[in-house]
Amino acid sequence: MSARDEILANIRRSLRVGGNETIRRQIATERLERAPKGLVPSRGQLPAEERLALFKLQAEAALATVTEVDSSADVPQSIATFLRDHNLPATLRMGSDLRLTAMPWNDTSLEIAHGPSQGSDLNAVSHAFGGVAETGTLVLVSGPENPSTLNFLPDNHIIIVSAKDVAGDYETVWNKVRFAFGKSGMPRTVNWITGPSRSGDIEQTMLLGAHGPRRLHIVVVRD
Amino acid sequence: MGMTVHATSPQFKQNAARALADTQLQKALGNVKQGFIDKRQRAADKLPEFEALRDAARDIKNHTLQHLDLYLEAYEEKVKASGGHVHFARNAEEARSIILSICREADAKTVTKGKSMISEEIGINAHLEANGITPVETDLGEYIIQLRHEMPSHIIAPAVHLNAIQVEQDFRRVHTNLDPKRDLSEPVQLLTEARAVLRERFLAADVGITGANFLVAETGTSVIVTNEGNGDLTQILPKTHIVLASIEKLVPTLEDVSQILRVLARSATGQEMSVYTTFSTGPRRSADADGPQNYHVVLIDNGRSAMLGTDFEEMLRCIRCGACMNHCPVYHAVGGHAYGWVYPGPMGAVLTPSLIGVDKAGHLPNASTFCGRCESVCPVRIPLPKLMRHWREREFERHLMPATFRSGLSFWGFFAKRPALYRLATRVAMASLGLAGRRRGRFTWLPLARGWTKYRDFPTPQGDTFQARWRRERKGRTV
Ligand code: SF4
Numbered sequence: 289m290s291a292r293d294e295i296l297a298n299i300r301r302s303l304r305v306g307g308n309e310t311i312r313r314q315i316a317t318e319r320l321e322r323a324p325k326g327l328v329p330s331r332g333q334l335p336a337e338e339r340l341a342l343f344k345l346q347a348e349a350a351l352a353t354v355t356e357v358d359s360s361a362d363v364p365q366s367i368a369t370f371l372r373d374h375n376l377p378a379t380l381r382m383g384s385d386l387r388l389t390a391m392p393w394n395d396t397s398l399e400i401a402h403g404p405s406q407g408s409d410l411n412a413v414s415h416a417f418g419g420v421a422e423t424g425t426l427v428l429v430s431g432p433e434n435p436s437t438l439n440f441l442p443d444n445h446i447i448i449v450s451a452k453d454v455a456g457d458y459e460t461v462w463n464k465v466r467f468a469f470g471k472s473g474m475p476r477t478v479n480w481i482t483g484p485s486r487s488g489d490i491e492q493t494m495l496l497g498a499h500g501p502r503r504l505h506i507v508v509v510r511d
Numbered sequence: 512m513g514m515t516v517h518a519t520s521p522q523f524k525q526n527a528a529r530a531l532a533d534t535q536l537q538k539a540l541g542n543v544k545q546g547f548i549d550k551r552q553r554a555a556d557k558l559p560e561f562e563a564l565r566d567a568a569r570d571i572k573n574h575t576l577q578h579l580d581l582y583l584e585a586y587e588e589k590v591k592a593s594g595g596h597v598h599f600a601r602n603a604e605e606a607r608s609i610i611l612s613i614c615r616e617a618d619a620k621t622v623t624k625g626k627s628m629i630s631e632e633i634g635i636n637a638h639l640e641a642n643g644i645t646p647v648e649t650d651l652g653e654y655i656i657q658l659r660h661e662m663p664s665h666i667i668a669p670a671v672h673l674n675a676i677q678v679e680q681d682f683r684r685v686h687t688n689l690d691p692k693r694d695l696s697e698p699v700q701l702l703t704e705a706r707a708v709l710r711e712r713f714l715a716a717d718v719g720i721t722g723a724n725f726l727v728a729e730t731g732t733s734v735i736v737t738n739e740g741n742g743d744l745t746q747i748l749p750k751t752h753i754v755l756a757s758i759e760k761l762v763p764t765l766e767d768v769s770q771i772l773r774v775l776a777r778s779a780t781g782q783e784m785s786v787y788t789t790f791s792t793g794p795r796r797s798a799d800a801d802g803p804q805n806y807h808v809v810l811i812d813n814g815r816s817a818m819l820g821t822d823f824e825e826m827l828r829c830i831r832c833g834a835c836m837n838h839c840p841v842y843h844a845v846g847g848h849a850y851g852w853v854y855p856g857p858m859g860a861v862l863t864p865s866l867i868g869v870d871k872a873g874h875l876p877n878a879s880t881f882c883g884r885c886e887s888v889c890p891v892r893i894p895l896p897k898l899m900r901h902w903r904e905r906e907f908e909r910h911l912m913p914a915t916f917r918s919g920l921s922f923w924g925f926f927a928k929r930p931a932l933y934r935l936a937t938r939v940a941m942a943s944l945g946l947a948g949r950r951r952g953r954f955t956w957l958p959l960a961r962g963w964t965k966y967r968d969f970p971t972p973q974g975d976t977f978q979a980r981w982r983r984e985r986k987g988r989t990v
Contacts, residue, residue, distance in 0.1 A: 292587075292599040295758065295812045299580045302819035307580055316581040316763070319574075320729050323764040326567050329560040329773070346783065383800060404801040407714050423784040435800035440743045458769040472589060474730045476795050476802050477747070480788035485740040488780070489652035489668060490698040491675050492542040498651055499706060499713075500740025500787065 325459050332422040332457030339421045340508070343454045346424025350483030351496065352504040359511040360391055360448075367446055368396040370505055371411060376444060381405055381412045385433040388415050388448070404435035405442060412442035417468075418461040419454035423482055426506065427461050429469075430477035439479055445501035447481070450509050518867050520851035523874040530845040539672050540846050543665070547837035550781025551888065561777065568771045569892045572828035575761050576819060582728040582761045583810070589731025593793030595806035603633035606811045610635055610720070610753060611642055613807050617751040619644050619717035625735060625742035626650035627722025628666055628831060629755050629811055631853045632866070635720070646720075647712045649741040651705055658685050664847030664855060667779050667833040672846050675701065709741070719745035719803065723756040724830070725771070726808070729764040731792055733808060736775065738786045746791060752803035754791075757811050759827040765790075771830060774890035779832040814866045822901045826861050828891040835885035835895055841878045850875060857885035857895040864902050876902035 289297070300307050334342060344354045357366050371378055381401040382388050393400050405412060414434065416426045426447050430436045439445060455461050458480075469475055485500030496502050519526060530536055555561045575582055587597045600606035614622060622639060624630065624646055636646040636657070648657040652670035656663060658681045663669030670678070679695045682704055695701055721742050725734040733754045735742040746752045762768050776782040795802030818824055836842040836856025847855030852872065854862050860875040876899040885895045 290599070291601045291605060294601060295599050295810075295816055296580050296583065298812070298816035299583075299758075299819060302816055302821075303577065303580070304820065305580070312578065313581060316578045316585065319763045320585055323729060323766045325766050326571075326770040327560055327563055329558060329564075331558075350783070350786070407710060425784055425788075430799060430802060431796070432798040432800055436743070436747045437801045440740045440747070458772070459766055462765045462769070472730045474593070474732055474790065474792040476792060476799055478790040479743070480784070480790075481786065482782075482784040482788075483786050485738070485786060487651045487702060487739050488546075489650070489655065489670050490678055490701055491539070492546045492668065492671065493698050495699050495702045497706065498702060498739035498741065499649065499709065499744055 323462075328457045328459060329422060332420075334421065334456055339456050340451055340454055343419055343421040343424055344508070346421065347426075347483070347506055348424070350424050351486075352424065352483050352506050354506045354508065356451075356508045356510060358509075360387070360509050363391050363448060363507055363509065364393045364396045364398065366507055367413060368398055370446070371398075371444075374444075374503070377410055379409070379411055380446075381409045381438060381442065383414065383434045383438060385415050388413065405437040407437075407441050409438075409442045411444045411446065412438040413446040413448065414438050416447050416449040416453065417478075418464060419449045420458050420461060420480075421454055421456050422458070425458075425480050425482045427465075428479040428481065429465070429475040430479075431475055436477045436479065439481065440485075440500045442501055443497070444503040444505065445484070446505045446507065448507045448509060450511075454508070518852040518863075518871055520863060520867070520872040520875055523849060523851060523878060526849035526851055527845040527878070530849045535674055535677065536672050536846050539674050540843055543668075543671055543837060544843050547781070547834075551778055551834060551837070552781075554777035554781040554783060557783075558773075558777065561774070564770060564773045565890050565892055568774050568830070568890055569828060571762060571767045571770055572830075572891050575763060575767075576759065576824060576827055579758065579761060579819070582763055583758060586726055586728040586731055586761060587810075589728070590793065590806075590808055591731075593731050593806075595731065595793040595808060598807065598809045600809055600811045600813070602813050603811075606633045606755070606809055606813070607635055607638040609809050610755070611638060611644075613751065613753055613805075614639065614644055614718050617718050617749075617805070619751075621645045621647055621712065621716050622718045622720055623647050623649050623713055623716040623745045623749065624653070625719070625721035625737065625745040626653050626669065627720070627755055628663075628853060629722055629757050629813075630720065631663060632757075632813065633755070633811065635755070647709070647716070649709050649713065649739075649745055650737070651702065651739060651741075654705060654709065655681060658682075662848065662853065665833060665836060666831050666854065666856075666858075672848065713744040713748050716745075716749045718751045718753060719747075719749040720753045720755060721746050723754050723760050723808075724775070725762050725768045726756055726760045727763075727765055727768055727790070728761055730790075732765075732790045733792075734768060734788065734790050736772070736785045736788050738780070738782075740787050743787055743789055746789075747802050750803055751805040751807070752791070752794070754806075754808045755811065756808065757813065758815050759829075771890075775830055775832055778834040778888065778890040818865050823861065823865050823898060825893050826858070826865065826898060828893055829858055829862070830891060831858075832890055834888040834890065835893075838884040838888050840880055840882060840884075845878075850878070857899070858893075861893075861895055861898040861902070869902060869906055873902070873906045876900075876906070 379399045417429045418427045484504040485498045487498035488494045598609045639646045648654045655670040664672040723733040724736045776785045794806040842856045850859045863872040881896045
């Protein structure tokens with residue numbers, strides 16, 4: 289018997305089932321199809337304005353910085369200012385996501401690079417698929433226009449999120465993922481990011497910038 | 512059974528004695544007591560639905576275990592549909608040879624690794640090394656203990672038994688190409704050095720091995736949770752990503768995993784959510800800008816299927832948050848290494864006998880005061896004291912346990928018969944109890960002496976042991 293078949297047989301023997309019981313199969317199949325929503329905390333169900341306020345509060349509690357702009361046209365200037373204020377070089381790497389490339393980067397003196405990171409970039413910007421107010425979490429999906437390496441290799445990661453994409457809870461974002469990619473058609477990588485990289489491994493002292501970005505800066509676009 | 516890492520669990524008492532005498536260790540263990548407990552409590556208090564979510568997490572895991580065969584089949588189908596490979600391993604040895612052959616296929620020289628307890632359990636690092644492949648642990652804590660050739664002493668904080676000065680010495684010993692006069696007196700300097708050294712390793716690795724906190728049957732997705740981002744660099748940079756997971760990591764849907772994630776970080780570190788929660792499905796898609804070209808999952812049984820349908824089935828709900836050891840007075844006193852194998856603390860005391868045999872790990876379930884704090888904080892409500900008691904009963908039935916061991920006092924008795932050790936052990940215990948108990952003035956529980964404190968409160972130690980006071984007083988009288 290193959291290892292696979294033996295393991296399944298052992299499980300069935302321990303559970304005292306045969307594996308073909310119709311009702312049991314139905315229960316599992318239905319759960320996978322319906323994906324019933326569990327308990328969503330009340331803080332994950334706030335109306336739009338409060339939801340956005342909670343998102344910012346929670347992201348800051350996770351040690352991200354947050355700024356807001358009125359429209360996507362204001363993003364490049366806002367990022368240029370952020371980099372200057374922190375004495376960071378005026379360089380920025382991004383994917384080819386149209387929401388990013390359509391922004392007026394030429395209005396700034398930022399030196400822009402495109403494509404995945406090779407590990408030597410100081411600054412990168414990504415566009416979030418969505419946000420979750422409950423915990424100030426950003427949701428990013430990988431794809432041809434959105435390299436995952438940008439989320440982890442640069443020292444300073446800037447994430448842009450549309451205010452309208454900030455949901456109350458994780459479940460709402462999963463439904464959006466299913467709508468965009470098809471039921472059970474997941475992108476290769478979905479990253480939930482809550483604050484900058486950190487480690488408490490040395491004497492349980494929390495230090496920022498373990499392997500991933502030392503800084504996480506969020507730009508919320510209001511339009 | 513698939514035991515490969517040499518277990519010193521049979522010598523638990525001797526291990527514990529050594530731990531109590533180890534001043535560096537005792538200093539480091541202070542960090543566990545201080546940090547984790549308050550942080551978890553604050554996170555729990557901030558979420559009114561926390562207790563209800565613990566119920567939900569327990570129910571999801573129970574439901575999954577009752578249908579584990581079906582969810583495994585569904586999961587396997589989805590991984591294949593997304594272009595990934597699924598391998599089943601009955602035991603540690605099978606898992607090791609599967610992993611080695613994937614690494615060989617990838618022509619691997621170095622393999623980066625994300626933190627994974629199952630990887631410790633199957634002893635994959637030694638196996639890779641023996642076959643000319645260099646494994647590099649990338650979680651900061653795991654990296655440190657790999658340099659020291661040690662096992663993790665905690666499931667989420669592997670190097671919690673060490674102090675910064677020891678880490679500095681290890682870095683100076685191993686990073687010999689760096690300026691010997693460099694300043695490493697601050698923890699942040701140690702972190703920066705490790706980041707730079709490991710960055711090179713990430714970029715050079717041929718294969719990345721991660722564990723999985725969860726596997727999602729609905730989508731064929733593996734989920735890792737980290738704060739450092741090392742797990743992500745491990746899996747997106749090399750051309751091959753291998754996921755190691757024991758079979759009980761399954762959950763049905765993305766909704767289910769979201770429920771459990773609401774209690775995981777809060778229980779573990781007191782964070783509302785860990786920094787990086789990553790959902791990976793298959794290899795990179797053809798047009799993707801980056802990501803691994805090959806995606807393998809090794810599903811490992813190694814004793815789990817035999818636990819189903821027994822008293823110990825509930826242990827398979829464990830999500831490895833570490834809360835039970837963070838709240839355990841025995842763990843606080845002796846640390847993780849005393850438990851002698853991969854899994855320490857209350858969860859280890861229950862799981863280890865299941866995995867390596869009660870004959871080897873039979874003492875572990877005695878390392879309990881039955882104070883119940885572990886169960887009260889376990890996010891999936893595993894009745895750990897009850898399960899430890901089950902082991903003790905079984906052990907007694909099998910005559911593996913001397914009669915004296917049935918009492919919680921017997922462990923204490925081991926020290927009492929050895930006066931020097933006893934003095935040391937009580938001094939350690941009294942000093943910490945003196946701190947902890949001062950508020951109330953009395954203890955209703957006491958590590959290792961539950962049989963006694965059950966019937967009477969133990970007066971708060973006055974920061975000194977009876978023997979020490981007696982000696983001092985006698986001296987005062989006679990001189
Ligand atoms: S037994 Fe419970 S508290 Fe302990 S690690 Fe497992 S889930 Fe966490």
